[in-house]
Amino acid sequence: MDEIKWAKLVAEKIIKKVSIVAERNKDKIPYTTVEGKFDDQSITNICWWTNGFWGGIMWQLYHASKNELFRQIAEENEEKLDQNLMEPQGLDHDNGFKWLPTAVANYRLTGSQKSRNRGLLAANHLAGRFNLSGTFIRAWNDYGDSNNAGLAIIDCMMNLPLLYWASEEINDPRFRQIAVMHADMAEKFFIKQDGSAHHIVEFNPETGEFVKTYGGQGFCEGSSWTRGQAWAIYGFALSYLHTKKQSYLDTAKKVADYFISHIPVSGFVPVDFFQPEDCNLEDSTASAIAACGLLELQKMVSLEEKKIYYKTAIQMLQTLEKSRCNWDEDSDNILERCTAAFHDKTHEFSIIYGDYFFIEAIWKLNGQEIFIW
Numbered sequence: 001m002d003e004i005k006w007a008k009l010v011a012e013k014i015i016k017k018v019s020i021v022a023e024r025n026k027d028k029i030p031y032t033t034v035e036g037k038f039d040d041q042s043i044t045n046i047c048w049w050t051n052g053f054w055g056g057i058m059w060q061l062y063h064a065s066k067n068e069l070f071r072q073i074a075e076e077n078e079e080k081l082d083q084n085l086m087e088p089q090g091l092d093h094d095n096g097f098k099w100l101p102t103a104v105a106n107y108r109l110t111g112s113q114k115s116r117n118r119g120l121l122a123a124n125h126l127a128g129r130f131n132l133s134g135t136f137i138r139a140w141n142d143y144g145d146s147n148n149a150g151l152a153i154i155d156c157m158m159n160l161p162l163l164y165w166a167s168e169e170i171n172d173p174r175f176r177q178i179a180v181m182h183a184d185m186a187e188k189f190f191i192k193q194d195g196s197a198h199h200i201v202e203f204n205p206e207t208g209e210f211v212k213t214y215g216g217q218g219f220c221e222g223s224s225w226t227r228g229q230a231w232a233i234y235g236f237a238l239s240y241l242h243t244k245k246q247s248y249l250d251t252a253k254k255v256a257d258y259f260i261s262h263i264p265v266s267g268f269v270p271v272d273f274f275q276p277e278d279c280n281l282e283d284s285t286a287s288a289i290a291a292c293g294l295l296e297l298q299k300m301v302s303l304e305e306k307k308i309y310y311k312t313a314i315q316m317l318q319t320l321e322k323s324r325c326n327w328d329e330d331s332d333n334i335l336e337r338c339t340a341a342f343h344d345k346t347h348e349f350s351i352i353y354g355d356y357f358f359i360e361a362i363w364k365l366n367g368q369e370i371f372i373w
Helices: 003-024 053-065 068-080 095-110 113-128 154-158 160-170 173-189 226-243 246-261 284-297 303-323 352-366
Strands: 151-153 200-203 210-214
Touching: 003 053, 003 068, 003 303, 003 352, 053 068, 053 095, 053 352, 068 095, 095 113, 095 160, 113 160, 113 173, 151 154, 151 173, 154 160, 154 173, 154 226, 160 173, 160 226, 173 226, 173 246, 226 246, 226 284, 246 284, 246 303, 284 303, 284 352, 303 352
Parallel strands: none
Antiparallel strands: 151 200, 200 210
16 A cells, blocks of 8 residues: 555544544643553643643644644643643743643644743743753753752754744744754763664863763663654754754764664564664654654765665654554553563653654655654
8 A cells, every 4th residue: 555545544544533532631631641541740740751641632633624622632732731831840942742742732723822831931941951061952850869960861952943943933043053052962972873862961160171971761871762862863854954064964864874784674673773682662652753863864864875874763663553552442551562661660652752743754654744853
């Protein structure tokens, strides 16, 4: 079957299922499922980093279907996140993940000035996390006895588009300059010669000097956490899109080529490309995110590279749709066998951003996407 016809059929299945799921979860902000039913982070942790993805799903589906229920839920998700905007310890490097799929998507679709304001507030805070000595955006806040002032993470590449958007929106180069300096730092310290990526890099927050790297959510220090690879593919492609800086495109291709060369014959992406051979842990979110990144990247490259990146994205998405998607309308999630971190006690559960990026990838193929990045 032609991949575009296939994607249209998948989109129909998504809209059919999520219409039912949304109706019974319209007051929630989910992260995962418990016995097939969404939890609610708006009650338990309004500052959780994934709290923009449910609203993002709703905006993507509203854009495609014009079902007012999706818009209503998206707007409610965005309004609930106002509580997060007023909590400094709840704001961090993931502001883009929270307010690009919600407030910025809303503003782009409806012109809402309240949504524009939320996006700019989130961007200003993200810019304020910039460490001048090390030219990096600080990752987490301090909790208890932790001192995270010198930590940067590869995930932040996907939050830089909030700064690019703000810079363009108010014609202020400061935001873009911060994003570029962080991306330059990530090229130098995160991406290894072979195209694999570190998850966490520590700097001396006073002097900016490099200290060490950490395995973070991957298998070990120096290994290759697949979701981090996916963030890097998509993130550097997006930085190239916004700046046209050639090194970002080169880096995105380098990481993509490494990722593609390490996909197992089965097509199921592991949590870490270095994990032991007898470990069968998967991360479906890494597949979905990498597919989104490759579909964006293939627009920027030569015809021969385009064929490789496009084909790989389609293969990963079709593998997910055939074997890792739950189309049972009594279960709230779509993607299964998602893993947040290799060493977590709980492995392979549903995660909301897996559903978001799977939907975004299908929407890219159908031309239905709201481009939020």
